[in-house]
Amino acid sequence: MKLKDLKKVRELEIELIKEYFSSTLENKWEEFPEEWRDNLGASSRNHFQPYLDSGLSFVAEEDGEIYGFIFAQMLHHIADCSNLVWIENMGVDPMLRRNEIGYRLLRETLRAGRAQGAEVAHSMIQPDNAPSIMLHKKIGFFIDNRKVALIDLKDPKLTL
Numbered sequence: 450m451k452l453k454d455l456k457k458v459r460e461l462e463i464e465l466i467k468e469y470f471s472s473t474l475e476n477k478w479e480e481f482p483e484e485w486r487d488n489l490g491a492s493s494r495n496h497f498q499p500y501l502d503s504g505l506s507f508v509a510e511e512d513g514e515i516y517g518f519i520f521a522q523m524l525h526h527i528a529d530c531s532n533l534v535w536i537e538n539m540g541v542d543p544m545l546r547r548n549e550i551g552y553r554l555l556r557e558t559l560r561a562g563r564a565q566g567a568e569v570a571h572s573m574i575q576p577d578n579a580p581s582i583m584l585h586k587k588i589g590f591f592i593d594n595r596k597v598a599l600i601d602l603k604d605p606k607l608t609l
């Protein structure tokens with residue numbers, strides 16, 4: 450993935466975020482604050498740079514069109530791991546799914562990560578995302594019942 454790809458990747462990532470939220474947001478997307486929408490996704494202005502610099506993010510491109518993307522970066526000293534590939538998000542154009550694009554994007558990130566010295570890769574998957582679970586299993590990921598716990602440290606109501 451290069452800087453020149455970012456505009457098209459952004460369009461695709463936003464389309465896929467909308468697809469993901471479509472059942473809960475009930476098409477009220479436009480009513481959400483612009484700043485909130487602008488900050489969503491790894492392709493957003495404030496977040497893309499480390500993913501471009503990592504050499505671990507890729508696009509599926511043909512004739513100047515972008516049909517898929519994967520955002521990943523290397524994290525260091527996580528648990529007992531010196532180098533860990535963190536996969537933030539990936540997606541494939543809905544019209545072109547089940548053509549091995551997702552598989553090849555994920556494989557490329559893992560190959561590049563291994564070449565950079567990674568020992569492990571982590572990928573965030575929603576438990577109801579069957580296509581993504583199946584894709585990760587196909588490539589060899591181990592998936593158990595672990596949950597990720599999040600806390601918003603900027604929440605003014607939070608008392609610590």
Ligand SMILES: CC(C)(COP(=O)(O)OP(=O)(O)OC[C@H]1O[C@@H](n2cnc3c(N)ncnc32)[C@H](O)[C@@H]1OP(=O)(O)O)[C@@H](O)C(=O)NCCC(=O)NCCS
Pocket residue numbers: 465538539540541542545546547548549550551552553573574575578579580581583584585587
């Ligand atoms: C998940 C996603 C990236 C898969 O991309 P894709 O290009 O369609 O996947 P592939 O064609 O490479 O499929 C590879 C394997 O994944 C699994 N898979 C993919 N889509 C599947 C589906 N709808 N149902 C069941 N298994 C599926 C299969 O095991 C498949 O291998 P097979 O075709 O030999 O059975 C795509 O569905 C997508 O963009 N979803 C919306 C965004 C998203 O959920 N991103 C993941 C965030 S973690």
